[in-house]
Amino acid sequence: MMVAITQPRRVAAITVATRVAEEMGVEVGQEVGYSIRFEDCTSPSTQLKYMTDGMLLREALLDPLLSRYSLVVIDEAHERTIHTDVLFGLLKGVQKRRQAASTATKSSKKKAATTGVALKDLQNLLTTSKTPLEKKNSALKLVVMSATLDTKGFCEYFNGAEAVYVQGRQFPVEIFYTFTPEADYLDAALLTTFQIHLEEIPGDILLFLTGQEEIESMERLLKERASHLSPKVPKLLVVPIYAALPSEQQMRVFQPAPDGTRKVILATNIAETSLTIPGIRYVIDPGLVKARAYNPRTGVESLEVVPVSKAQARQRSGRAGRERPGKCFRLYTEDLYRKLEDSTVPEIKRCNLANVVLQLKAFGIDDVLGFDFMDKPSRIAIVKSLEHLYSLGALTDEGKLSDPIGTRMARFPLEPMYAKAMLISCEMGCSEEMLATVSMMSVDSVFYAPRDKLQEANNARNRFISADGDHITLINVLRHYIQEAEEAGAGAGAGEAEDTSSNSNSNENKKVFKRIRSWCTANFINARSLKRAVDIQKQIRGYVEGMGLTIISCGDDMLSFRRCLAASFFLNAARRQLDGTYRALASGQSVAIHPSSVLFGQKPDCVVFNELVRTNRSYIRNITRVDSLWLPELAPHYYAAQALNTPCQS
DNA sequence: GAGCACTGC
Known part of the structure; x- marks a missing residue:
């Protein structure tokens, strides 16, 4: 059985794994490895596995008892990331269930959770626990490492676990x-x-x-x-x-x-x-x-x-x-x-919980309001997320995860609304375009506009612009990028240009990478963001195909694609008012088109958007023009037909 | 005609 050590960040997982492997005199990926999104550096001999907290959550979805692990170490717990907080509650449940399973055969039990443990104590835990843990369903040990001053809260939450203090190394x-x-x-x-x-x-x-x-x-x-x-x-x-x-x-x-x-x-x-x-x-x-x-x-x-x-x-x-x-x-x-x-x-009290609630439902936790959070989000935040998921069809009338929609949505590493969009697009014949869209929506803006070169940057963006809006504009960027990467690499995929494992063609790859980078610079594109979007695209494509669905392109039929956007993002629709401002249909609040949108100044009658940012005003970003009649047609459960079929005065 | 801290699957 293995030991999992979680970190809130990818780089931390890599660097700590590398350091520990070095100190143990082994190669990273052998006895000591790491696992992060897009990169699994482990092998059958891996015993110490460093990973991001989000990655352990993903694993728990497939193996709810985390049966491959005898010990889980949550590091940097004081940061209280949303993933750490969800893991806390889940791990407590896993401990209980595995404890019950193991006490059926063994009677004496040790306290399982410890806060703040030094490395040597950790090694003791590892060695002493080896023998009994060979058995299936043995108890799960849990170590929480935190730099917090208030250990009381952690100890209480983990059933009176013992705290061990470690002196940090720090100059005055x-x-x-x-x-x-x-x-x-x-x-x-x-x-x-x-x-x-x-x-x-x-x-x-x-x-x-x-x-x-x-x-x-x-x-x-x-x-x-x-x-x-x-x-x-x-x-x-x-x-x-x-x-x-x-x-x-x-x-x-x-x-x-x-x-x-x-x-x-x-x-x-x-x-x-x-x-x-x-x-x-x-x-x-x-x-x-x-x-x-x-x-x-x-x-x-x-x-x-x-x-x-x-x-x-x-x-x-x-x-x-x-x-x-x-x-x-x-x-x-x-x-x-x-x-x-x-x-x-903690982050969990400061954000939208739609994804968290969907994940909990996927773990079979139906009573999300009763979930054992260390810090409970407000009731209204949870109820809001339940309503959101219900509108998307992820939940049944009884509040259980629907099948296949809800179960499929939970499997995607995407916001629930984007996950649903992928599923809808497979039925509407434009999944290739939606795949590009959700990938681009999942990363920071790819348009890099330094203040001193704003005009040049805008001119560069004009090459990709679609009059229908930002989503198709972003698809155009991704299409051009992949085309450029393919031409440069003569067959090498865009995503692999940077990280090839074989050295024989590394010079070739360097050339490819250089060409892609200069294409990005010339077009005022943030190469890091776009590379990430390509990685995500590849990963999501795998998930879709894994579900037995097919990725099909609608070609130039952007009307179909825009209808699909309306069907997917109906919760984020806005309509122009007489005074030229927009009204978000779900919340009724007044919003304006963000000046960074290609539709800024275009005065479309009805739009769907992906983001609402509040600064001095409420701005909507990433927008596509749609026909207001499509909303009651494609989302009849949400929009009563009569509410929208009056044309907007313009 | 404005501005988006930072992570993560």
Whole structure:
């Protein structure tokens, strides 16, 4: 039997597996391996399996007792990802069932859950548990590793499990607060940066900001001020980093600054946990973060700038003490720090639960409201998700998973609405187009539009534009990309261009990769996003075919495809009002077409959309024009025919 | 004519 160790992120699973394999003197993929989406690096001899928490959830769908594992270790549990929280509840249930099965043959039982365990304890657990675990249905051991200060909550949730404390390795970081609250934190950050630069010993600065726009404007300000520095003062090198930045530019943060130059990194939360930048001695923390918020009543998700939690503030300051002692400047008062929340609200309480509820139903948990969550989402959020799934036909009138629709939907690694769209498209003869659409919808925007080259970027996008809307435009991008990749690779698939296992043709592959990359650059396309979309497309195609369904293209019959979009996304339909604004038909709220849409300024009568983002206004994005009469025709259970057959006045 | 933190299957 194996040991599973989960991580919230893919890179973490790979790097920890690699490190452990190295220390054990084995090759990664043998005794020690990892498993993440699109990449399974394990073998029959694998005993320690590092994986993303989402991957273990997927495995649990196929093997609800996790019978291949004797021990599951949940690492970084304090991050409380949505996957971690669902795993908690599931694993408690699995423990109970396996315990019951094993106590039928054995009488004495040890406590199974432990919080915060050192590696050597872990090894003890492994060795001592070997013999009894050879038996089928033996008890499942569970270790939860968390950097949280409040272990009580974890121990209570895991039935009074014992806590083991491990000293972390970290250099001291001196914390400074402001004496009075700052009226303008950006101005304060600017001043603090130069104060450090002029008064402190060498070492790079990490400044946390809330988003791309803030980073871009701070970059301009810092560069402008730095150009006025006296020539006697060391130079200041400003480097931005955020997730949407193309990877070539992201790499700049890892290059050491030239001698006599101090690097200042302007980062979003990406530098808090996802990546570690060497050379940081100073951290500037304005104490704010842009976080996802969810209003279960309206079902609208939004991004809002909110104060960080104490745990986040500590995580940020820790970034100054990874290689040597450092300093952290918090741009708020100590009193304000004391008033911050202890920890960030778990993700499961801040987002749409449609997917979580669908997965739970697929596990056979019919009473989702009674599920043993460590932090329970609000009742209304769960009920909203149940209604959503019911509208999509995933649930029966009794609230059970419908078959085959619901069971098939749960198998797709997609949002429920996209999963349903795939199923509908197979019946409507345009599954190839829908496959491209859901793949493109599942990744960050592939259009890269830097502010200084906006016009050029828009011109590039015009080459792909469809007058019908964004979905077909995105299909065009994907089609062109795959064509380009095929021409470049002469048979090599677009997705494989980068990662070939054989070395004999690696030069050939390098050439292919280079050509594709320059095509992306020339067309202002984010290569990372598009590569991901191609990977997803391949994976979903496999799932569809695995269900015995066929992928067929409607060719140029985009009318059929748009009808299919209407049939799939009827819950996200909007109609133009007399005053030119739009009304979302399901919620009744007033929305506007986002300026990034190809339909912006086109005034279509009726549209379906995939995303509603709330900023100053509520904007809909990724939109296709449809005929309002299609809605009652294709979704009669949702739209009464008479409600929509009055033409819109224009 | 505006702007989307970060993950994950």
